[in-house]
Amino acid sequence: MNLKVNHIKGLAGFATIVVVLSIYHFLAVQEYITAPPIFPTPGNYRVAHGGVYVFPNDFTNEKLDKYMPVLDANGLYRYNGSTVPATSFNDEFHSFKMNIFGSSKNIDGDQSKCKDINVQRQVDINKSQNINIDIEEVMQKFIQDMPQNSYYREVAPYFIDGLKDQLKEGTVKRHWYQLAGSSVWLEQYGVYFTIRRVMYSPAGFKNAPLLSLTYAQIFDDQWREIKDHNLVLPHEDESENGLEILKFPSFLKIPFFHDYDQTKKRYYGPEDPRITLIKNKAGHFEPLIVFNSDHRQLVTSKDSDTLEPQNFRSMFLCFPFQHQVGKANVDAYDQERFSDATYSRVSELRLDDGPRLKVQKNWTPFISHSQRLHNGGYDTHVNFVYRWTNLEVLQCDIHDGTCNFSYRLDSSIERGSAVGPMRGGTELYSINELLINSGVEKNYYLPPNREVWVGFARAHLDGCGCGKNMYRPNLVVIVGDTVEGEFIYKISHISSSLSFDMNVVGWDMDNPENLCTGSNVLIPNGIASWVVDLATDEAAGWPNDVLTLSLSVSDISVEIINIKNLLAEIIKFSDVFHDQSSAKPYIPSSTTSSKLIGYNNDNVKCTLRASEQFCAAYGKAFEESQNDANLK
Secondary structure, three states: OEEEEEEOOOOOOOOEEEEEOOOOOOOOOOOOOOOOOOOOOHHHHHHOOOOEEEEOOOOOHHHHHHHHHHHOOOOEEEEOOOOOOOOOOOOOOEEEEEEEEOOOOOOOOOHHHHHHHEEEEEEEEOOOEEOOOOHHHHHHHHHHHHHHOHHHHHHHHHOHHHHHHHHHHOOHHHOEEEEEEEEEEEOOOOEEEEEEEEEEOOOOOOOOOOEEEEEEEEEOOOOOEEOOEEEEEEOOOHHHOOEEEEEEOEEOOOOOOOOOOOOOOOOEOOEEEEEEEEEOOOOOEEEEEEEEEEEEEEEEOOOOOOEEEEEEEEEEEEEEEEEEEOOHHHHOOOOHHHOOOEEEEEEEOEEOOOOOOOEOOOOEEEOOHHHHHHOOOOOOEEEEEEEOOOOEEEEEEOOOOEEEEEEEOOOOOOOOOOOOOEEOOOOEEEHHHHHHHOOOOHHHOOOOOEEEEEEEEEEEEEOOOOOOEEEEEEEEEEEEEEEOOEEEEEEEEEEOOOOOOOOOOOOOOOOOOOOOOOEEEEEEEEEEEEEEEOOOOHHHOOOEEEEEEEEEEOOOEEEEEEEEOHHHHHOOOOOOOOOOOOOOOOOOOOOOHHHOOOOOOHHHHHHHHHHHHHHHHHHHHHHHHHHHHHHO
């Protein structure tokens, strides 16, 4: 990736230079040699970094001069290159069919009529690319950085002695696993911000981790890792003369409750991290991480009015470009040994209509472009699909974490009831924002007061014909309309299980060829980018578009795959979109369920039925291949 940068100060004799930003070449800056204190103050947290500092591309020289004394750095750089990730339109793609169920008519739950709402779509995909980290190298670097990193020293007691032995014996991969890779494209820096879950199992079992951490990297537009770089984001209130800095690569300083004396049947740390983008008041896009984690809170005792600590597993927001001091918000009270430590800022997400539930997981985040515009151009809330079957949507305040249901298909369902096999997946991507940012007129394809999101949920199927359980992605299209002053949602389209023609290895690491032993896992984690190429020849119809999707394979690998012309196919859903020649798409005129088309579970039930058939066929094909191999 070529970057044009301004060299603000240092390296006398050069006013402007061009730098090729890759893992191979970049202008080096003298590292700081002064180690930070054991628990760095917020000020030291901002300056105690080495490597190259990269500011957003909209920073003027005057602004950079303002922050120069804060950093006391030899050189600062403002990114002035391309803000769009490189598209892979010219890669070797092959066709891939998707079996999708729509919502154009009601079939009243009769699965024999699933064919009546079934549509077939075809996209192009390329071969997946592995972006795994070298876990041995990462953990060796952890040991090297630990003396200068208070967060590393805080978590190290859980594994440091074993890690040193594992590095000597070459057994790190038997105890450390990587999964749940998720990325966003930061156009103001021209990089992919990528996170992944790194988990540690003393016993060497993937399904029994003691500790999970979140590892962050940045990649250029060709998915080459960029090392020893710091991304700099000013505070929303620039009058504070404050900066937040993230060094890459590194483990994010996400605070979580833990107890050094309690390690049996414990699952500490942030799990299943997902990342999306929000726009702050200053106009900067910053990453927002969603995860679930065990934490402790003070709760009134049932037997008395006293407060006692209780553990919960809840959903959290993390703002990696913001910080907090101490971690009383996850420990129930302020522990002196952590009270001066600096962490990434986190906020618990909590339903505002009752007590905390013991376990909350698998919420699917999405940002509303129309809500952002309504709020003056920045984000105040993040939305979540709380439940796919009997669709429920939450709206959560970004600042205090309070959540309320903004839509419930069936209000009689108890809040703590099981959510069903369809859950989690990637964030949802706003088609409204994609069309506007791509220069395509939104109103030409969407009715007024409508917003559409696209993402990938995942079906968790037990005993469906291949092993204990199977996980696969399912394409989902969500439609939101304003009707009678209320905003109502529906699952407009949802696909059966998608393989993306990817090779999935078996759960047993010693016998990866046994695909149907234990779990068979392919999980979608995030939409890294979605690019529309307006330069396409008009005679070819809709411009090319490429979506980059990240997935986990068998909880040991992170892969990315490009899906070409998905938007072009989605635009053809005439009950959602329209053009000048098509009939007006379906717009509900009432919020009364008996008068609505598609506001039910019809397509979800059809999808689960088709996904079970996919699983059964997969298991049968594997069994036949094994039998053929035994006969040879």
